[in-house]
Amino acid sequence: MIWTQEGRPLLILNENASFRMAILTEYDGTDFVGFQRQNNGRSVQQVLEEVLAAIYGCPVLIYGCSRTDSGVHARGHVSHANVPFLIPPDKLPLAMNSLLPEDVTVRAAALVTDAFHARFHCLGKEYVYRIWNASIRTSIDRRYVAHVPGHLNIEAMREAAKQLEGEHNFSAFCAQGGRPVNPVRNMESILVVTYEDSPMIEIIVRGKSFLYNMVRILAGTIVYAGQGKLDPAEISAILNGQDRRLSGKTMPAKGLTLEKVFYHPDPF
Secondary structure (H helix, E strand, O other): OEEOOOOOEEEEEOOOOOEEEEEEEEEOHHHOOOOOOEOOEOOHHHHHHHHHHHHHOOOOOEEEOOOOOOOOEEEEEEEEEEEOEEOOOOOHHHHHHOOOOOOEEEEEEEEEOOOOOOOOOOOEEEEEEEEEOOOOOOOOOOOOOEEOOOOOOHHHHHHHHHHHOEEEEOHHHOOOOOOOOOOEEEEEEEEEEEOOOOOEEEEEEEEOOOOOOHHHHHHHHHHHHHHOOOOHHHHHHHHHHOOHHHOOOOOOHHHEEEEEEEOOOOOO
């Protein structure tokens, strides 16, 4: 064990085992190809692993709760990693943030048991799709919202969202090439939230797991309902049709943020 001048442990060394850390991260996804390492560009996983390798002096693998698509943001992404020695959880974010680029921040870290897995122990996720519904686009928020000018019928959007809640075959809401063996998913809730004196509309989606591009297609379908391009009563037929061509467009990635990942108990 290595001690600080104040008499508190700084590092705990263990030659025979590793320590598993859960890491809570937020990032601006604009300049990333997504969370997961890829050969075609910069990923969040790559950046985190490079910083952990610099801190621990050896390769460290990160396992994420979600891959997130290119351009998608996260405020509460969770991952885990096995590390060779223990830096106190309140100190690790400070050490990592001193080396990380400005578009990634470690918000918290926690020591967890070896059984914890960021992906497989996840009980659900909350995504928010943000729409700037005004004739004039925004510059300040341009990285984090999709600009949709023109009138949107909020009640029609809410009715469409309600029809999409629950357990369904969501094949019509999966990007081509991403359909899994089992396309059935359960959407616990889909809310359309507006704010007084603000053009911001938030579509808040909660569920345990999602298909490829699913939240962006759900948002596009709900926007179509708001624009009068489809009747909320058509949602049932779209679900039953299981045809991607029947649902709304895939909204831009920049409007989507992974807000929170749920665990029991919450490691943070």
